[in-house]
Amino acid sequence: xxxxxxxxxxxxxxxxxxxxxxxxxxxxxxxxxxxxxxxxxxxxxxxxxxxxxxxxxxxxxxxxxxxxxxxxxxxxxxxxxxxxxxxxxxxxxxxxxxxxxxxxxxxxxxxxxxxxxxxxxxxxxxxxxxxxxxxxxxxxxxxxxxxxxxxxxxxxxxxxxxxxxxxxxxxxxxxxxxxxxxxxxxxxxxxxxxxxxxxxxxxxxxxxxxxxxxxxxxxxxxxxxxxxxxxxxxxxxxxxxxxxxxxxxxxx
Numbered sequence: 679x680x681x682x683x684x685x686x687x688x689x690x691x692x693x694x695x696x697x698x699x700x701x702x703x704x705x706x707x708x709x710x711x712x713x714x715x716x717x718x719x720x721x722x723x724x725x726x727x728x729x730x731x732x733x734x735x736x737x738x739x740x741x742x743x744x745x746x747x748x749x750x751x752x753x754x755x756x757x758x759x760x761x762x763x764x765x766x767x768x769x770x771x772x773x774x775x776x777x778x779x780x781x782x783x784x785x786x787x788x789x790x791x792x793x794x795x796x797x798x799x800x801x802x803x804x805x806x807x808x809x810x811x812x813x814x815x816x817x818x819x820x821x822x823x824x825x826x827x828x829x830x831x832x833x834x835x836x837x838x839x840x841x842x843x844x845x846x847x848x849x850x851x852x853x854x855x856x857x858x859x860x861x862x863x864x865x866x867x868x869x870x871x872x873x874x875x876x877x878x879x880x881x882x883x884x885x886x887x888x889x890x891x892x893x894x895x896x897x898x899x900x901x902x903x904x905x906x907x908x909x910x911x912x913x914x915x916x917x918x919x920x921x922x923x924x925x926x927x928x929x930x
Contacts, residue, residue, distance in 0.1 A: 706789055707773045707780075716792040718773070727769040729800065729924070737899070738765040740926060759899060760906040761891070761917045766924035767793075767800040770895055774923045778894055781922075782828045793922055794835025797892070801920035804890050805840040808918070810883075812848035814893040814905055815874070819854055832922060833892035848884060849874050849905055870904040876912035885913035896924040 703715035707722040718726065732744040734751035737759060741749070768774040777793065780786040798805060805811070813829035821827055830846050837844035852875050876884050891905055896919065906917040 706792060707776050722773045725773045727771070727774065728796075729766050729769060733765075736763055738763070738924070740769070760903045760910065761919050763804060764896065764899070764902065764919035764921070764924075765801045765804060766896060766921045767796040768923040770897075770923040770925045778923055781831075782894060785825075787826060787828075787831055790831045790835045794832055794839055797832060797920055797922055798836045798839035801836070801890065801918070802840075804918040804920055805836070805842055807888060808840075808842050808890045809887040810843045810845045810848065811837040811840070811890045811892060812845045814891060814901060815847075815849050815851045817851040817854040829893045832894065836890075836892060836920065842890070845880070845883070848876060848880050848889065849908060850877050870900055874905050874908040876908055876914075881912050884909065886915050888916040888918075889914050890918050890920050893919070893921045894923070896921045898925075 702711045703713070703717070704710060705712050705719040705722055706716065707718055710719050712719050729738065729740050732741040732749070733739055734741070734754055735748050736750055736754040739751040739753070741751075768777075770778070777789060781789050781793065811833050813827060813833040815829075816824065816827045833846070834844050836842075851873055853873055855870055855873050889909060891902060891909070893902060896902060902919045902921075906919070909917050
C-alpha cells in the first residue's frame with residue numbers, strides 16, 4: 679500500500695473510532711451496546727431461531743426429525759404450492775418478530791443489510807441461478823402512507839449480496855386489500871384474489887425468467903401464492919420465495 683493509501687486507511691479507522699465513541703453500535707433487536715455494528719447482542723443471538731435443514735424440500739417448513747433430503751411436509755404432499763420452492767431465514771416469534779416490526783413500522787431501514795445477509799445465506803440455493811430478485815409490492819396508497827416497502831428494501835439487500843438483478847417493479851398491486859390480520863387461510867386467499875399483476879412494460883422480461891420473490895414474513899403463504907399466480911400468468915418459468923421469517927405452528 680502506498681503512503682497515501684496508508685494515511686487514508688488510518689484516517690478512516692480514526693473516523694470510525696470517533697463515530698463509535700459518539701454513537702456506539704447497538705444490538706439490532708434490543709438496542710444494547712455491542713462490539714460491532716449490524717450485530718445482535720449475545721442474549722438476542724441466543725434467542726434467534728434460524729431455520730436450517732431438515733426442512734420440506736418445497737416450502738421449507740422445518741422438520742423436528744430428518745425424514746430425508748427430498749421429503750415433503752404434509753401440506754405440500756397433499757397439494758403442491760403455486761410457487762416452486764420457499765425458504766425463510768428465521769422462525770417468526772421473539773427476536774425475529776421484534777426485528778420484523780422494527781423494519782416494518784419503526785423506520786428501521788438500517789436493519790436491511792444484516793437481515794438481507796441472513797436471507798441470502800438461507801436462500802443460496804434459490805439465488806444460485808436466479809435471473810432476478812423482486813419484492814412483493816405494496817399498493818401505492820399504503821406505500822405513500824408508509825413511505826417505503828420493507829420487502830423491496832430486503833430484496834435490494836439480497837440482490838446486492840447475491841449479485842442478482844433487482845427488479846423492484848416486476849409486480850404491481852392492482853387493488854388495495856384489507857389487512858390479512860385475523861383472517862383464516864381461505865379468507866386470506868380470497869382477499870388477495872386478483873390483487874397482483876405483471877405490468878405490460880415488464881412482460882418481456884418476465885417471460886421464461888427464474889424469479890426469487892421476497893417478502894418479510896410468510897404466514898399462510900396466501901400473499902406469495904397470489905403473487906406467484908400473477909407471475910405464472912406472465913410466463914415466468916420458476917417462482918421461488920424467500921422471506922425473512924415464517925410462522926411455524928407452535929411459534930409466534
